[in-house]
Amino acid sequence: MILNAQEGIQVVGEAANGAEAVSKATQLDPGVVLMDIRMPVMDGVEATDRICRSTRAKVLVLTMYDIDEYVYDALRAGASGFLLKDVRRNELVDAVRLVHDGEALLAPSVTRRLITDLVRRGAARPDLTQRLAELTDRETLTLRHLARGLSNAEIASAMVVSQHTVKTHVSNLLTKLDLRDRVQAVVFAYESGLIAPGIG
Template sequence: MIRVLIADNEALMRAGIRLILENADEVRVVAEAQDARAAVEACRAHPVDVALLDIRMPGDGISALAEIIRHSSRTRVVMLTAFGEEQTVASALRAGAHGYLLKDTGPRDLIDAVRRAAAGEPVLAPQVTRQLVEFRARSGHGSEAAARRIADLTPAERDVLRLLGTGLSNAGIAAQLHLSSGTVKAHISSILTRTDCTNRVQAAVLAQEAGLLAPGGHLDA
């Protein structure tokens, strides 16, 4: 059973997400919160596998993210965001978010995202990923440092990192590169160690910063 916290200041948004998730047999919503403080307290009071946090909630979603990660290493935090929030999303990822979803994500994609987050896979809404890539391309943020961090990766590891940067799951990467899931996991473990990333989402952002993805979210040729 995947235990989920929904944190958003809009009651209608929380109700909609709950309704969607309750249609998945293996997902259970164990708590709701309307602000950052309540979200942190809920994660302390309940065992939460996946926390869905509004990035703009009262009290600051990123502050709640940091507190939850500090006190609950088991909880995967996925930020709920809107278009045009690239800089805020980048801050959330640096703070340790496991990914980000648009608030208008469809029911099937939302359930799949919760499953993937619970399994430890990155959850990256493609539309937001494209925005983030373009934002970083315009600002040049971290590009030189990121290039140095991936310099020692093998060609196979770079291929895996490129696809990880697009938000693909392990199965998706394996299918694209004609590898086994075990081999993909091994490559990702090596990538995290070599690049000093603490999780897969930070590695995905690194791929974007290093220019492995072209603006628009597509892989470079």
Template sequence: MTQRQPTPETTPAPIRVLVAEDQAAVRSGLVLILRSAPGIEVVGEAVDGEQAVARARALRPDVVLMDVQMPRLDGVSATRQVVAEGLADVLVLTTFDLDEYVFGALRAGAAGFLLKDSDAARLVEAVRTVARGEGLIAPAVTRRLIKEFARSGTATTADPSVLAVLTPREREVLGCLGRGMSNAEIATHLTMAEATVKTHVSRLLGKLELRSRVQAAVLAQELGV
């Protein structure tokens, strides 16, 4: 009787990251951190926005780590192109001192925002979070966005009637997004499977014509959902 050979466990594919940052020293540091992290592969680097878009088209990474202040084409414009073409999810590097860049990246469909002074562990976790399809929407960051939108007069006057297209369950999920919950946290909170949460998030984004969970979180807080 032939003995069956054990089947090797399937190793998940690494998260493929493109790092776009014009400062060589900063870029090298980001690349070093990411290359040291298990399950993450840096597939390319870009020194400006135009190169970021071109390399995203050529390499099709899972995540683009995008600085907002870059020559030739700024990070906001580059993010808009990458998102519009469906090339990758974009994680924006920001200081939060330049509000217009943050707002622009939000509208462009960035999947998350990461402070430039974040430590290595936070950087790695941010990349993994975005790669899972979960926007980096820490409650403190979202509240800051809302506050700055209101202070600068750039906030949109959200009409509560837009929520009419959502089912009661989708409204509950939207409220959870506004509180910065991950899919796993939403699943626990609402007692449903994580896969079901992903479906609800995808559907509500489509119905509300939003590009990212970050936009959904801001809308939820604007409307008090």
């Protein structure tokens, strides 16, 4: 009801469980899927993984469970955003629009937990570290800024370039690293060892 009442947003389908969500996402080709985590038949993490692999839809996870394993698994599965169910209506609507437009969105508490979890998991993965060599120096610097949570405008200011140039760098690094969006880029930056908390 909240989303249908918004101009420019149309709810094209609803699903009672994860398997139905995958089926409907495949049939209806939505721009954004609003996904719960705990569901019967198939949980939200597996459903997110299947949707991200087989459709163009961006997945925004909305759940009451602020638990590390769910956060991390959902993001690894390809989710572009993760919000808790206590989010305000206008924030939910804004989140759907942002994710649709290719941005990524994480609740602040989720970002802290994600970083803590990535650090706890230990050493950088060599396979990811090698992939960093594919980036130019400017793309690598852009990735560092992304991982620190900077917006395109803030990155442009820090690098003394235009926002258009930043968007080009972001697009290029996502393509080279085969990543879906900015959230995946943040995960990659930490897992590859490019950046760690307090080091930028």
